[in-house]
Amino acid sequence: MIVKMNKKxxxxxxxxxxxxxxxxxxxxxxxxxxxxxFFGDGYDFRRAExxxxxxxxxxxxxxxxxxxLLEGSFTEQLKRECGFNDNIEKERLVYLRNLEDExxxxxxxxxxxxxCFFEGAERNRNYPVCVKFEFSNGEERFEVITGSxxxxxRRAA
Amino acid sequence: MxxxxxxxxxxxxxxIYVVIFLVFFAGAYFIIDRNFDNAGFWxxxxxxxIARVINFAESGDVVMLDVTRATRIAAKNGKNAGNADEVxxxxxxxxxxxxxxxxxxxxxxxYLSDKKIESYRVELVSGEINKDRxxxxxx
Numbered sequence: 440m441i442v443k444m445n446k447k448x449x450x451x452x453x454x455x456x457x458x459x460x461x462x463x464x465x466x467x468x469x470x471x472x473x474x475x476x477f478f479g480d481g482y483d484f485r486r487a488e489x490x491x492x493x494x495x496x497x498x499x500x501x502x503x504x505x506x507x508l509l510e511g512s513f514t515e516q517l518k519r520e521c522g523f524n525d526n527i528e529k530e531r532l533v534y535l536r537n538l539e540d541e542x543x544x545x546x547x548x549x550x551x552x553x554x555c556f557f558e559g560a561e562r563n564r565n566y567p568v569c570v571k572f573e574f575s576n577g578e579e580r581f582e583v584i585t586g587s588x589x590x591x592x593r594r595a596a
Numbered sequence: 597m598x599x600x601x602x603x604x605x606x607x608x609x610x611x612i613y614v615v616i617f618l619v620f621f622a623g624a625y626f627i628i629d630r631n632f633d634n635a636g637f638w639x640x641x642x643x644x645x646i647a648r649v650i651n652f653a654e655s656g657d658v659v660m661l662d663v664t665r666a667t668r669i670a671a672k673n674g675k676n677a678g679n680a681d682e683v684x685x686x687x688x689x690x691x692x693x694x695x696x697x698x699x700x701x702x703x704x705x706x707y708l709s710d711k712k713i714e715s716y717r718v719e720l721v722s723g724e725i726n727k728d729r730x731x732x733x734x735x
Contacts, residue, residue, distance in 0.1 A: 452609065456609075459616070463616065467624065467627075470624055470627055471627060479637070482637065482640050484644040484648075487648065492708065495652075522710050524691045524708060524709060525691065526691045529706070589705070592703070592704055593704075595702075
């Protein structure tokens with residue numbers, strides 16, 4: 440666009456166009472921020488799911504006995520004995536540590552054991568949330584950490 | 597003063613401003629319309645709550661959930677809310693529940709249980725006005 444400048448100050452009109460565009464951007468941003476502030480950033484289910492996993496696992500330990508779960512692959516035993524499906528390995532963690540001999544077993548993403556306890560992990564949905572509890576079978580004590588970073592995803596429906 | 601050149605410039609700028617105004621209002625209308633009933637949030641909420649229920653369910657359980665808000669939003673968005681398949685879907689292979697309250701797409705959330713969904717339906721709660729519930733039968 441060729442703008443003819445003359446001594447009557449047409450340049451000011453051209454500059455106002457950019458001010459107008461800036462105003463439009465500010466209004467649209469404000470609209471988006473208002474909607475975000477009102478409706479929030481969704482439903483954070485990470486802690487609830489970590490607690491559900493902890494609950495299921497402690498029930499399973501009690502019913503089946505922890506030594507049965509330590510035979511062979513821990514992940515496969517969780518699926519077979521505790522009624523979990525393949526999703527236990529995706530964006531989740533089940534971590535078991537024997538407090539007597541320090542042996543470890545896990546299913547899922549092991550690094551969640553560290554990420555859970557980062558500063559601000561609870562507020563940031565890109566980090567997992569974990570629940571920790573201890574379990575004893577009378578002979579040995581175990582530390583169990585269950586964590587979840589699972590988030591919803593858009594699907595074709 | 598060149599009156600013809602000035603009126604041509606004025607018309608050009610007016611057309612540009614009008615076009616930008618129209619684009620702006622179309623964008624604002626689109627943003628408001630998509631978020632007015634907060635369908636995205638409720639899809640997420642129901643997907644996670646149904647996943648929670650499935651995670652705790654045992655074989656033979658019959659679970660009933662109040663889904664009135666979901667069916668109202670779905671109906672407002674042109675879906676047949678009385679047909680459970682249009683709003684609630686279960687991908688057993690992926691272990692995922694998918695809720696669709698809008699015409700296109702839905703929100704999915706994975707559950708952890710190895711239990712299967714034998715059947716599901718949406719029905720009006722007898723004795724209640726305008727209250728829908730989802731009935732899930734766990735295999």
